[in-house]
Amino acid sequence: MIGFTILLTFFGIIIVAFASITQKKLADSIILFMGVGLGSVVLFFIFNAPDVALTEAVIGAGISSLIFLMALKHLKAEV
């Protein structure tokens, strides 16, 4: 069961990452990038690394994507 979850998360991360780089709109791309971070959180937690999982959840999936979104807002305002 745990192996099935790991495999599902692996392929989910790959699919979401591929969808993220093929999006036309940059905002959709950033939201899918948050999905990549979320999948990594599940993997880190399964592989007995709760410290890294917490860091990835807070920094990778959380605040860095929000900083990307805010930077995108600046880009749209200036173009």
Add this chain to the structure above:
Amino acid sequence: MSIKRTLPTSVLSGFALSGAFVLTILQLLLQNIPKDIDRAGDSLLQLNASEGVANAVTTVVVYFRGFDTLGEIAVLFIAALGIGLMLGENERCVIKAQSNFMLHTGAKLLFPIITLYGVYVMSYGHLSPGGGFQGGVIIASGILLLLISHRDFEVPHSFIVWLETLAGVAYVLIGLIGLLTLDVFLGNFLPHDVSQMGLLLSGGIIPIIYIIVGIKVGSEMSAIVQSLIKRGDNV
């Protein structure tokens, strides 16, 4: 029409030479496999008990590699400095329309809970997963929520500056006290007994340093988020 191409002999001989080289190295490596591999992490984990900290990752990050953590905080400070220089204070924003009612009320409800969770992660970093970096960023995300929902909310700039300066100076001062008393930079000069492992007050200077790291990271991330949002309002 033929796809077959003739490779020059220099390329072929290059391939052959590099293949022989790789095979030789592989054979040497396979002959000399050590019986029991002594990894660097194992000796650190054995040393961990002497500091009386339950979370081994915290001991490695804050104590055995404490000087590296000081450097990481300096890197984050330089990033905050660059963003503050680029998105400076000279373009002040004009407060626009009030935000959504749901966002307004939800932020009021969620901000204390997020801040409390951040303080918990920060102060229990030596007992459970988490620590200063994570707790500081959680507090900064709570401040981000308030900045989005309340347009007239602003953390005073001088407050951020003083908090960050005091935290940085305190980190270096603790390290220097350790250097004076134990001849090691960031030496653990407070009592750290193994029998106290698992208590909130255990591990000597390690929880204190992680709280200092949390304050510094939280103020730096809040400054980054605030300068990004406040400049975005006027355009």
